[in-house]
Amino acid sequence: MCYNISEAELVVSTEDNVFKDVLIAYPFTKPEDVKTAFRLASQHLRDPQLPELTITVMVDCMTHLYKLSIAWHKEAEKMIHSLKTSQKKLKESYNSLKLRVCIDYDMSLCYLYNYVHLGVHRSPIYNTKKFSELVAALDDFPNLILTSVMGYEAQISGVPLNNPFTKWMNPIMKIFQRISKRDVLRKRREMKEVIRKYGYNLEFVNGGGTGSFLWTLQDPNVSEVSVGSGFLQSHIFDWFHDNESKCALTFTIECTRKPKKGTITCQSGGFIASGNICKDKAPSVFLPPKLKPYDAEGFGEVQTPLSGSDANRIDIGDYIFLRPAKAGEIAERFNEYVCIRNNTIQFTAPTYRGLGYCFF
Template identity: 25%
Template sequence: MRRNDLAAQVARHRLHARLNGAVAGLPEQPPAPTYVVDLDPFDSNAADLARRAAGKPVRVATKSLRVPALVSRAMAAPGFSGLLAYSLREALWLCEQGISDDVVMGYPSVDLPALARLTASEPALAGVTLMVDDVRQLDLVDSVRASGAPVRVAVDVDAGLRLGPAHVGPRRSPLFDTADVVALAEEIGRRDGFRMVGVMTYEGQVAGVPDEVPRHRLRSAAVRSLKSRSVAQLEDRRAGIASALHEVVELEFWNAGGSGSVETSVADPAVTEVTAGSGLLVPGLFDHYRSFSPLPAAYFGLRVVRRPSATVATVAGGGLVASGPTGTDRSPSPGRRPGCT
């Protein structure tokens, strides 16, 4: 047996014993699936994300953590500031519970009751920033508005890579060209009751795609090439949009990136903050990135219901599947950790 293989087996055995010990310390047998977070690697990953952000604040993506105690723990780490929420009801709850007074929505909301609650609450209006990419989303807010107090909004700009007619990356927003972004900013400025405070450009094709996959050298090289072209194109686009917006509005923040693209995101002068969440727990997806090597911090415990052979076990349940295109790189890995992002 090679030395590296032996070291890996020893480390795995120690982890197995540590996790079993943690679960055994509970007052009664926990239900399955059991989700376990190792706080030492969690804290180490938080410190590494802050280091990679090179002095720019890291905003915590609550979609990737889902546990209030973990959200608060990340928020308390040096270099972290503010939350990126999954839904408006969640954002309102985070404010009401005092977890944060700086919550940006990751997506537009069409939840009319939640929008009405937002506009009726002074603390929520001060602490929550809506995400918009269409004037009709402003109309929805006006349709349920409970007061004339200004609603904070940020504009989501598509951060995909354009190669001729092809689009590489998530299609998050109808806004791509500078003129369209400025037109929406101007409309926000003309409307009573709205204040544009930020911009988001999430480059999922850089942050969410492994680029150093074993046995896939050619594909990995192609992914790295696309990432490089995407970063260069997006930096040019951000600069153009930022220059044009400077004539229209004074922004508080420009949010970008994810756990897999922290270095390239913060290197862009237009970007003032990055978002990270899955990089705290570290799914198996992050095993195969060239730019960073985080520590696994999240695990699933499942009950074995049968053993067809000495080397095969059948378990009840599964793990979490990562967001994005379905594939083995985003699925739970037996014996290791979940594939969630």
């Protein structure tokens, strides 16, 4: 799964050709992006020596279908016109090449025609009627083919029930998630009936998220789950009651000052995670454990003061290990991962930043 077409292009171009089947999780309609998607999807037709790629793009409205269909048709026409008359079979292959689409079904809890919306604001497809209408509309776009559905239950997978910074909300969220889980299961059952009605044979139905993937795996209407930060167990996922993973990612900041007894000041540190602004989006101290940030300063862009009993045994030049709240944004601030096993560095792996890429 990739964020956008530029990331997908990088992923499928690796020397060992490991990734050949890519889902682009967020919609795009710009002609130049569709051009890239067409080039990747058709590269095996141009050169049989190149690997055959499976590129699937996200849609959730008629505008997506319309713009994608027009841009895809234009790319196919340009390619067909560039071929020789004798290349009739190849022209037919390009003409029959379809853009694979995945419908993003909003799993948020919605009432009163979506005026009450409990969850993230992603897709306008928030009920079975709207889903059915979009599936039916695909008949009007012969160069598009529905291959899959994604339903990300963010209000379950991304909201912990043991958050120490919002203790008063935890029991409320527990009730809300219980209701929402029933609603998500209903939506997926009805989605399956719609797919059966229109005669589609889906390749996959995607769901989940780090905070709910164990629950999602039990749903027979889901064929795969997505886990992002969970692979590295950033600290926000410690507060999910059914998460048994251990910390697998830290970063360090250097102690450069000791302004007073019981306090050290480190360079940098203000790597805040995305989402609503709250203390749970800040990093947390991992080692040494008896250190914490000052409420008045927090984790800063250029410096982070920390206080606690462990501060007195830290010398200037020592490093403090921190955990990020989420695992995505932190990779944009460092050039590589240092991979360690049994206290020994095994290898390093570049981040996208280390490779010189920035996807936004």
